[in-house]
Amino acid sequence: GAVVSQHPSWVICKSGTSVKIECRSLDFQATTMFWYRQFPKQSLMLMATSNEGSKATYEQGVEKDKFLINHASLTLSTLTVTSAHPEDSSFYICSARSQASSYEQYFGPGTRLTVT
């Protein structure tokens, strides 16, 4: 089946620093990737949608200058949390949609970010 990986699986950083999270589709080409955020015991909230080679489309209320998304290739998307603050601590999950199966999204294992 289609596999999506994320790196790192967890990261702790100091307030004010930036953190980059990678999302890779391992065995398929992902024309579209999605970034979600999940707070403890809550649902997944869509942050942004990115298509390979294009600028990401951010959901209302998500700061594009704070959460930088790059989708440079059909197998890699990155989310950079800039100038992180404790309120950015969360579980970030990426998802990818393949060219072959446009209906289905495949999810990565998530990255837990803790900002101290």
Place this chain on the structure above:
Amino acid sequence: AQSVSQHNHHVILSEAASLELGCNYSYGGTVNLFWYVQYPGQHLQLLLKYFSGDPLVKGIKGFEAEFIKSKFSFNLRKPSVQWSDTAEYFCAVNGGLGNTPLVFGKGTRLSVIA
């Protein structure tokens, strides 16, 4: 805009009890419907999906769901739950063409007790 409602926040069942988790969606066109499960400390796994055809969909681990178009519902069922079914369950929907991102419900936490 699409939205998904899951009525039950937390369900507690004894082993062997039957399960039904409610899911209603709001969307103006054709939809694709999904149920995902998230076991404690693990990532999302797809349980089942509906795109078209038979409205009764069978998934993994004995789960099934029924799409009732007139009720905008896609309830998840299992005849007999096990302790290992303890997890968070999410209903999700996207537009029929599949070119919109999945929108998730708030999730239902299922606790199965022995």
